[in-house]
Amino acid sequence: MIKKKPDKLSLDTSSFRRLREEGYIYIDKTRWLYRMIEEGTAYFFSRPRRFGKSLTVSILHELFKGNRKLFNGLWIYDKWEFEKYPVVVFDFNEIPSSSPEKLESNLFFVVNKYLEDNDIKASKPKDVALIFKELLLNLYSKYNKKITILIDEYDKPIIDHLGLNEERLKIAEENRDILRNFFGVLKGQEVVNVVNFTFVTGVSRFAKVSIFSEWNNLIDITMNREYADFLGYTEEEIEKYFDDYLEIFCGGKGFDRKQCMEMIRYWYNGYRFSLESDKKVYSPISLMYCLKEGEFKNYWFKTATPTFLVNLLRQMDYYIPKLEDIKITENLLDAFDIKNIRIEPLLFQSGYLTIKAIEDDIIFLAYPNQEVKKSFSEILMQYLFETTPDTFYLAGKLGKALKQEDFEGIKIYIDSIFASIPYPLYGEKNKPNEAYFHTIIYLSLSLIGYNAKSELLTALGRLDMAIEFKNKVYIIEFKCNQNADKAIKQIKEKGYIDNWRGRGKKIILCGINFDTEKKGIGEINFR
Template sequence: MYIVAMALKRFPIGVQDFARIREDGMYYVDKTDLVYKLTHTDLYYFLSRPRRFGKSLLVSTLQCYFEGRKDLFTGLAMEKLETEWKKYPVIRLDMSRIKDLDDEIFAANMDSILGVVEKKYGIKHDRNNRAWGARLTNLIYAANEQTGEPVVVLVDEYDAPVLEAMGDTELLKKIRTRMRDLYSPLKALGGILRFVFLTGISKFSQLSIFSELNNLKVITMNDDYAAICGITKEEVLTQMQPEIQALADKNGLTYDGACEALKRQYDGYHFCKNSPDVFNPFSLINSLSDGELANYWFATGTPTILTRLMRKYKVDPTPFDTGFEATLDMFDAPTETAKNPIPMLYQSGYLTIKSTKAGNRYLLGFPNDEVRLGFLKALMPYYAMDDVVDNDSFLLRFVDALEEKEIEKALAHIRAFMSGIPYNAERKDENHYKTVLFLIFKLCTPYVVRTEECSAAGRSDAVVETADAVYMFEFKLDKNGTADDALKQIDEKGYLIPYSVTMAKDGSPKKLFKIGVSFDAEKRTIGEWKVVEG
């Protein structure tokens, strides 16, 4: 496919202000038809989406719409849909600004958030007044009385303080009380409210925070609004052709190859049964702007709550890679009461719906390569060493050894690496060692890695497929078998047979290697190994 050269778009990197994007001529994916539908259907809404998925831009778009800024919507779907352009007073609260839950700092942040709006309506606020709900009530009354119009309330990242408190039972209880106090007036004042919209990452517990606001319409998994945040595959392929071609040219790819690379790296999100393919917007526009296929989402940092969950639940990542079945209540559940990490991992964007099955069952898994690599890299310190530099250095040496087909050297690197893992009495089993090996192989991104690979006769432990070789690994804990036993199992089960006709790029058969490995439980590393070619 050939794309005619033309000026590339100015992407709004780091800009979530709708007015600035429109006034500065930056690229905007038109979601205003959905905004119109949203604002003309119900009164109270809640939407959760992962971080950096466009929630703040959506809130900003709603604000500009309700403020009647018609000029900003020229050329968008809203221009034809809206005929009245009525102006409403808008109260917007950005709870993501609350980063510290110390009593005094929390109060100062809340005072700042409410104080800006109070000043707008001439309310002299008392810095010592920590009755947040009462202050919001006064604000709504003042806005309504001064304008004669019902009030719009927009809350961005409602759960930021709650997520900061996760893991501390007493602090979480205190934060819940504060948030409940803040949001409690919203239902009681429904008579003078035009629209209420709350966003966040996590699903709320109705009883803990919104005990009185029980009339929220949750659109998180609503088919009609699946594409309201993020950029769909259709939008990418129809609106970003010049940028994709530029990415292809810079990286020596064909246009179709660049499309496939973008899809593997940033696509794959599904938020309901009938969701279109949705790209991570933050990563996508950064990639097209830079002309690189980098890991942008994870470069912004791993949320504290995720690292806590890793430590608490000793997360096993292997099912996430191939996908695992789950019912709706296993992942679309309140995070603060969850008994496992699945709800938070799903709601935070580390897992997504891969497909749906009969009986209200879903297949969950990593959405794309960016998330897979970032998650596994973040997980490595909890199974191995905390020093990221050491981890990265080891992985580079291991990759070099595989590229040179020096299997003995590669295994020696693994032995040395695993010897440095601190002793953990709770995870001394075969699965622990397999997980470490899984992380090592998966983080070697140039290669195709499969674990628990199915064949007609059973499941092999791990397969690493490079451009010109296939390495079949079988592991045994020393008390359960030797390296010879592992090799025998590979032969008896015929694990390598499916790869016997696999070809390298030059048309020659790929070299096949069988590697039997035993783990030394006492030394907590791999013990003996044997490598057989063919």
């Protein structure tokens, strides 16, 4: 019997119509949409890029347009009436906003297009917010049906200008003010009476308060436990919808299904979005590319480089190893003013960090998976230290030396990595210190996939670094312009090795003293 060819993977489209009409896999998320519509009228929902937000907007568009046939076989099919409503969509992926003038002009264009398409003669005032209001009131008057409003990537006109310079920051602020004025129309009672449903989505929550602050009935479900697995794929969904692809992928790798899922989980799972639910989801785009290409690679990062985040980290002189173990409160995970952005919540909202644990109202953030840790480390090395391909080659050599306990090689390759960083990055302003050397070693090991943990808390202090292998662990303490013996002594006195006793692993103590004049290792000792 010839096995049916599996449906296609949706790597390049967020059109629900195209998915359904052209034979793509669609993971049925319609029960969440039904719940939203039944329980409220206006929602805000943020998720990282490429997590299915635009597809969700497309599905809602087809639902409110009454296109019943597209939903055949889905959960919502026999529960929705498929009545046709006027729908207005603002997709800020398609609305240029390089300047306040362009943003306002393009909003005028979008609104005027809806007026023309619906043959509505409006007074066309000069204020873009007023013409938007006229559009909504006239649509209701013409069709005697309440309007659905869908807003996709609402924060793009702001985020595109962050982390660059003062001029671009001013553009971000002016764009924010335009959006606040424009969407302020939606909170007025006259408009509320003619709108039946509104859905706003984007990457960040920090702009939400400043743009929609007075919109009292807008419900934020971003971290709601009931929507923890609304977007992203659960393991159960992967097993159900991608079974044929998994069979081919696992067979090609020579893995059984259990081993295969363990590797996929290690690379692409781990995103937790709710404090009240421990449900974790996979990156959709990464999973599908992995199954298509047959390789464990960094796919999510290839769709966009987080330049503005790297720039913010550089401006703040952020201690990069801290990204493995950030502690924050729930209040600090919420919104911030453009001029007062905390990098930790922005990294969380953007998907570069996720919730790892909650303890006594303290939230622990860390990388969600291997793909994000490896890719972000690579980008940070390139952008913060202007490294070359030589650096990555040397990092691989360092990893091999650590694995083989080649102590002389460890020193040689660490020094070679520092030597590969362009000289102008030093100077008085960027004079190397312990944090500088620590960060480079940490990123070097992270980008080659080694299990390097920094700033590990113990009963008597913090261990600088531990590098763990199956049969051994390196316990490392760094010093700067001191001596390596002092570092070894600190490891022993502080009991840093206690966490690894009794695990059946060889414990190697390593003290490294950096010499800022030499811009490398002054002394390294092993015990």
